[in-house]
Amino acid sequence: MENSIFDRYWKSISRASSYKYFPLIVKKIEGSRIVDVNGKEYIDFLSSAALYNAGLNNDEVVTSLLEELKNMLHYTQYLYHEKSIKLAEILKEITPGTFEKKVAFELSGGAAVDIALRSSLYFSGKKLLGSFENSYHGTTYLSISVSGSFRPEIREKLNAYPYVYFFKYPDTFRRPRGIEPEEYGEILLGEIERTLQVDAYGKGFAAIIFEPIQGDGGVLVPPKSFIVGLRKIADEYGIVLIDDEIQTGFGRTGKMFAIEHFGIEPDIIVLGKSLGSGMPISAVIGRREILDSPEPMTYMSTYSPHYLSCIAAMAGIEYIIKNRLHDRAELMGEYLMKRLNELKDGHEIVGDVRGKGLMIGVEIVDDKDSLKPSSKKAQKIIWRAYENGLIMMTFGKYGNVLRIAPPLTIEREEIDKAVEIMEKAISDVEKGKVGDEVLSKMVAWQ
Numbered sequence: 001m002e003n004s005i006f007d008r009y010w011k012s013i014s015r016a017s018s019y020k021y022f023p024l025i026v027k028k029i030e031g032s033r034i035v036d037v038n039g040k041e042y043i044d045f046l047s048s049a050a051l052y053n054a055g056l057n058n059d060e061v062v063t064s065l066l067e068e069l070k071n072m073l074h075y076t077q078y079l080y081h082e083k084s085i086k087l088a089e090i091l092k093e094i095t096p097g098t099f100e101k102k103v104a105f106e107l108s109g110g111a112a113v114d115i116a117l118r119s120s121l122y123f124s125g126k127k128l129l130g131s132f133e134n135s136y137h138g139t140t141y142l143s144i145s146v147s148g149s150f151r152p153e154i155r156e157k158l159n160a161y162p163y164v165y166f167f168k169y170p171d172t173f174r175r176p177r178g179i180e181p182e183e184y185g186e187i188l189l190g191e192i193e194r195t196l197q198v199d200a201y202g203k204g205f206a207a208i209i210f211e212p213i214q215g216d217g218g219v220l221v222p223p224k225s226f227i228v229g230l231r232k233i234a235d236e237y238g239i240v241l242i243d244d245e246i247q248t249g250f251g252r253t254g255k256m257f258a259i260e261h262f263g264i265e266p267d268i269i270v271l272g273k274s275l276g277s278g279m280p281i282s283a284v285i286g287r288r289e290i291l292d293s294p295e296p297m298t299y300m301s302t303y304s305p306h307y308l309s310c311i312a313a314m315a316g317i318e319y320i321i322k323n324r325l326h327d328r329a330e331l332m333g334e335y336l337m338k339r340l341n342e343l344k345d346g347h348e349i350v351g352d353v354r355g356k357g358l359m360i361g362v363e364i365v366d367d368k369d370s371l372k373p374s375s376k377k378a379q380k381i382i383w384r385a386y387e388n389g390l391i392m393m394t395f396g397k398y399g400n401v402l403r404i405a406p407p408l409t410i411e412r413e414e415i416d417k418a419v420e421i422m423e424k425a426i427s428d429v430e431k432g433k434v435g436d437e438v439l440s441k442m443v444a445w446q
């Protein structure tokens with residue numbers, strides 16, 4: 001019966017829209033747990049890709065939806081609904097930036113990134129976009145065009161927007177020997193400035209888009225001076241600075257928005273994922289003059305902002321603020337990092353543990369001497385963890401980073417249980433107890 005579901009999936013659904021890690025058919029989700037169709041329970045270290053910061057299927061979000069279902073599912077934006085206005089007001093209030101703001105909504109992160117970039121192009125009249133190697137911003141036309149994690153030949157075949165320049169993002173773990181992280185950040189900022197000083201470029205950049213902590217690149221936390229320096233460069237050259245908080249937003253890193261760790265104000269902030277607590281909605285919050293510059297209809301979409309998604313977003317945001325989940329992320333993150341660092345001390349293949357709050361990456365290597373990235377070992381670890389009841393995935397520029405992003409509501413005992421499962425999985429892989437055959441069972445991040 002279960003096999004036929006997998007066969008049916010691959011027969012009917014495009015492989016280009018798929019990444020499948022485990023043959024797990026979800027029946028129910030709650031808190032920090034996933035239950036499969038056989039009744040087996042898993043601890044969720046993934047939160048459906050950092051989507052459920054307020055907990056899987058948060059009760060208050062579900063209740064608020066049930067109350068509204070009978071009134072309206074959605075009605076397109078030719079008429080008004082008060083909820084989207086209220087949500088926009090809340091987003092303007094809670095996001096950094098002391099200037100006058102406007103908000104635009106979409107359904108997915110990528111579509112919101114597209115709006116941020118389109119409005120910057122329109123506003124500035126310039127052509128070039130700056131982004132970073134190994135970044136991920138989505139798969140719509142402009143968002144895939146600025147996503148450095150797609151190989152250049154893929155972007156070329158897709159006829160992606162050609163005027164994109166990819167800068168280096170600081171990977172402080174793999175920085176050149178003998179250079180301190182802050183110094184490394186300065187060197188990379190220097191490279192960006194040199195590119196901008198070339199007239200044709202310096203005058204032509206409409207926007208630079210960045211992740212305040214690079215997520216899919218492998219949880220890379222940049223030195224503070226790097227992000228501060230980006231703001232300075234953008235000011236100097238009149239470039240719109242776009243902060244993609246789709247993965248880092250809503251308390252995950254220990255602050256409501258990750259940019260607060262760096263103390264700068266971006267011109268535009270892009271939100272998605274946990275904004276909707278399980279319902280599809282994304283938002284662009286930015287300087288009024290930039291977001292208002294294109295003609296009416298330039299960002300329009302029939303289903304956006306979806307009425308029920310606005311309801312879910314408001315209930316989720318209220319829950320996060322009321323329960324100070326950003327503080328909880330900081331506290332639980334410190335505890336989890338401590339436990340993971342113990343794993344690192346005890347295991348040759350755990351090369352690095354890094355992150356902020358409950359956005360954590362664990363880099364798997366062949367051994368501590370060579371620090372050679374091992375995506376195979378990382379994939380074997382997540383497979384064995386899955387067998388033993390823990391859901392994690394791999395990502396990173398070498399595909400060797402364990403992605404750890406549990407709901408911010410996770411309990412300490414669940415963390416302890418998960419770390420126990422991770423330790424067993426790492427030991428099994430070190431002892432050669434997980435065979436190569438498991439690799440062909442996953443379609444994993446490469």
Ligand SMILES: Cc1ncc(COP(=O)(O)O)c(C=O)c1O
Binds near residue numbers: 049244246247272
């Ligand atoms: C930083 C970042 N930006 C954009 C996106 C794209 O969001 P979506 O998948 O909702 O289009 C993602 C998704 O993983 C992301 O992590």
